[in-house]
Amino acid sequence: MSSGVSPFAPARFPELPAIRGVRMATAQAGIKYAGRTDVLLMAFDEGTAVAGVFTRSKCPSAAVDWCRDNVGGGAARALLVNSGNANAFTGQKGREAVTVSGDLVGEALGVSTDSVFLASTGVIGEPLDPSKFGAVLGGCVAQLGSDGWEAAGRAIMTTDTYPKGATQTVDIGGTTVTINGIAKGAGMIAPDMATMLSFIATDAAIAPGVLERMLKAGVRDTFNAITIDSDTSTSDTVLLFATGAAGNVPIESTTSSAARRFRTALNDVLRDLAHQVVKDGEGARKFVTVTVEGAQSAGSARAIARSIANSPLVKTAIAGEDANWGRVVMAVGKAGEPAERDRLAIWFGDIRVAVNGERDPDYSEAAASQVMKQPEIAIRVDLGIGRGTGTVWTCDLTKEYVAINGDYRS
DSSP states (O other): OOSSOOTTOOSSOOOOOOOTTEEEEEEOOOSSSTTSOOEEEEEEOTTOEEEEEEOOOSSOOHHHHHHHHHHTTOBOSEEEEEEEEOOOSOHHHHHHHHHHHHHHHHHHHTOOGGGEEEEEEEESSOOOOTHHHHHHHHHHHHHOBSOOHHHHHHHTOSSOSSOEEEEEEEEETTEEEEEEEEEEOSSSOOSSOOSOEEEEEEOOOBOHHHHHHHHHHHHHTTGGGBOSSSOOOSOOEEEEEEOOTTOOOOBOOTTSHHHHHHHHHHHHHHHHHHHHHHHTOTTOOOEEEEEEEEESSHHHHHHHHHHHHHOHHHHHHHHTTOOOHHHHHHHHHHTOSOOOGGGOEEEETTEEEEETTEEOTTOOHHHHHHHHTSSEEEEEEEOSSOSEEEEEEEEOOOHHHHHHHHSTTO
């Protein structure tokens, strides 16, 4: 874990209210570090719906495979999460570990194992000993309570420097429903998810199919629009649980007014958590919004924005507070998407640094440099060839990133 705390860390964890139908507990199982909370157990009331979005890695963890097998049933009664060990690339041992873990949770809570969800984060390639869960699950079950969101956020951290939480409330037909979420992630973060876990719970009543469509749409423009280092992990998982305990008229269509209101609140939670992940990027000191406009399509705009946000040369220039717009030009050109050099314009903050394929005639190095000294920086590119737009959030690349990842396994 980094020795310092992100400069973007909030003064305190947000107040996340209790979610009806959700109970949780944490424990120290000694999975990697002694004396550190590393296990989270969440229990859900009967009738809880679930939806999930997972890594696109071709080398997924055993826990991801387990969740994919179970999420199709649309029902959840429990979630077990551990930090310190990803249980990825562990072969038959990994598959056996998730089976044993699921059985342990099922027995401890008296629920079916196909309603148990698992997530693991940490070192890849190290076998996970499920007996460590067996040693703490009894105590977790005895301590289950409706409070403890901050403790839950801490239990799933790896190189994170602070726990990440977000909450929203929304009126659904006269009933107030709550949405809470926690997330972890600080490195191996790239679009299409990353070594990132996020768990969102609501007491709203929503049909599983509707929940799934809402989550997938929301993730596209939030968690799938962030990058710290361009590396997509084996383990990324976002799960959304809806207990229905609020008693609202069930949302059974994505087009209803109730669905639209809920979706807006859900997306606010997802975006908040996604931004927190970037702001806690390993060694990060700058939060950067990259927006591409005037592209041939929205997909093309997002691809070019990712090319800029993932460029080590762009990210190190930002770390050095250098207004090196030539590196942005490079990243646009290498993206492989339609672009016309002589129509290109670039802004750092409100300062236009390039236009019509060359340096802006009114360019001021001093003004551009002042923008780069800010903790939050906006880079905007207008391709001038279409109407497509896209935004990606990223951070700078510092010496500390190298230091953290150079000794991560030690």
